Amino acid sequence: MCVFVFDGAQRLALCPAGRGVSLYIPQPSINATVREDILLSVEYSCVGVPTIEWKYTTNWGEQKIVEWKPGTQANVSQSHRDRVCTFDNGSIQLFSVGLSDSGYYSIKVTEHLGSSQFGTIILHVSEILYEDLHFVAVFLAFLATVAAVLISLMWVCNKCAYKFQRKRRHKLKESKSEEIELQDVEC
The missing domain is CATH 1.20.5 (Single alpha-helices involved in coiled-coils or other helix-helix interfaces)
Known part of the structure; x- marks a missing residue:
């Protein structure tokens, strides 16, 4: 069983050694301008190699961005191909964001035993x-x-x-x- 600790706007899930997944989001809300590259930064810890999945949610629905296991090739959706870079710590970088990239970015980290952890980052893109x-x-x-x-x-x-x-x-x-x-x- 994991214990959740809230530190201001940051969320951290602490799990006993050898059990569950913990996820840390240092910046849960990001403001960016059009054509800026942004980093959706997270850190996780778990036993084994997890599956990491990012989704994008707006008023028009939910869309899968990318899914991968650290150390393997990422499965990037067609809509974000050539615009996303993945990192082994679970973070992703979006290149040249636009107004339509504003929304909620959800991450799901699932370990091989089935336990998982969710997190959300809100991105607001504005135009100069x-x-x-x-x-x-x-x-x-x-x-x-x-x-x-x-x-x-x-x-x-x-x-x-x-x-x-x-x-x-x-x-x-x-x-x-x-x-x-x-x-x-x-x-």
């Missing part, structure tokens, strides 16, 4: 929306252009204000000198 990035880049360029125009406008206004003040000072000096001349004439 380059249109959004393009919009942000165009918006930032627009803001930079507006800032440059405003700075130029402020510079022109400052120059005009400076010239206006110079003319005003010059006229003020002229008017003061005329007043002084007028005062001199009146005396």
